[in-house]
Amino acid sequence: MAPPAINRRLTPCELRQGCTADIDGVLELWVRAEATPTVTDNIDALRMLLDVDPGALLVAEVDGRIVGAVIAAWNGWRGSFYRLAVDPEHRGRGLATHLVRAGEQRLRELGAVRIDALAATHDPVATGFWQACGYRRQSDRARFVLNF
Numbered sequence: 001m002a003p004p005a006i007n008r009r010l011t012p013c014e015l016r017q018g019c020t021a022d023i024d025g026v027l028e029l030w031v032r033a034e035a036t037p038t039v040t041d042n043i044d045a046l047r048m049l050l051d052v053d054p055g056a057l058l059v060a061e062v063d064g065r066i067v068g069a070v071i072a073a074w075n076g077w078r079g080s081f082y083r084l085a086v087d088p089e090h091r092g093r094g095l096a097t098h099l100v101r102a103g104e105q106r107l108r109e110l111g112a113v114r115i116d117a118l119a120a121t122h123d124p125v126a127t128g129f130w131q132a133c134g135y136r137r138q139s140d141r142a143r144f145v146l147n148f
Helices: 020-032 043-052 095-110 124-132
Strands: 014-017 057-062 065-074 079-086 115-117
Touching: 014 095, 020 043, 020 057, 020 065, 020 079, 043 057, 057 095, 065 095, 079 095, 095 115
Parallel strands: 079 115
Antiparallel strands: 014 057, 057 065, 065 079
């Protein structure tokens, strides 16, 4: 495991709002990052996201390659983080935290007073990351999902 991000230099990157031209790169990142696949890991779903909430996709780019991404979605009532991923070659350098803080800023500017983050419960690195960012695991709620 890489040393904590505080002990390594932040990967110099361009952090920006993603667009439709980034969709293939984001899908490729999710594969490289071994993100748990979902039914919305496809071009059409990402296009729909960008149509509904154009600023939701944040990407980190190094030398023209997407090396980090997060969805910081706003539904008009609450902010939510989905699909945080960092290329394995760039982990442990603060890039995920940088993406999350940018997403938090975006969501606060939109009016969010509460943000939730979706993480795989079987992944101690993911759950530990969110806790280290100040998010607490909610034990009194369950998530129910219906896929079409």
